[in-house]
Amino acid sequence: MPPTNMGHCLTTLPSLRDALDVVSGKWKLLILVALATGHQRFRDIERSVPGISSKVLAKELKDLEQHQLVRRTVQEGPPVLVTYEVLPYADTLDPVIFALREWGLNHRRKIMGTGSEA
């Protein structure tokens, strides 16, 4: 069997690796979606991403901040209020999210044996 189309990617493996460094793991994109749908406080975000632990969420939010995808704001109190918001730059991830979503839909159909995969 000949190599698939995926072979075209060889020349740009570093870019693929860069992107995967940012969005790898199953949490970051789900956290971004939670933020984008209005969850701003740590506990709200935690509740809207089922299965995530506080420790992992804290680490992921810090990573997202470093990648300039999320901003953390501290409003001096009392009480001190910490909020997170997704930055407009994160919109550039939309094509990635759409492609993943389409593939997920299709894959579910295939694995469930109802056809329609490529």
Next chain:
Amino acid sequence: MPPTNMGHCLTTLPSLRDALDVVSGKWKLLILVALATGHQRFRDIERSVPGISSKVLAKELKDLEQHQLVRRTVQEGPPVLVTYEVLPYADTLDPVIFALREWGLNHRRKIMGTGSEA
């Protein structure tokens, strides 16, 4: 700041989650690219994905087999020859890979401060 476009995804979070379950982590897509570019034997694949351990590669290959993206073939010997090949179904991941690659290119430019993001 209003929610970004990402909010549109809320209704299809399960599909996004399905896709992330399959391609999450930084290894699976890189392994598929290695296979697609002609690496068929375990040690060849291992060498072409820098940084991966034998244990992780074995687990990832098993996952990819279960998702019907990769086929493992054993040719009775001696010597026994085990080869892996990417299945045509994996081509359906091309849009995901292309989207990630484009984003990775753009993100590298942004983080390096040479503009053109968004």
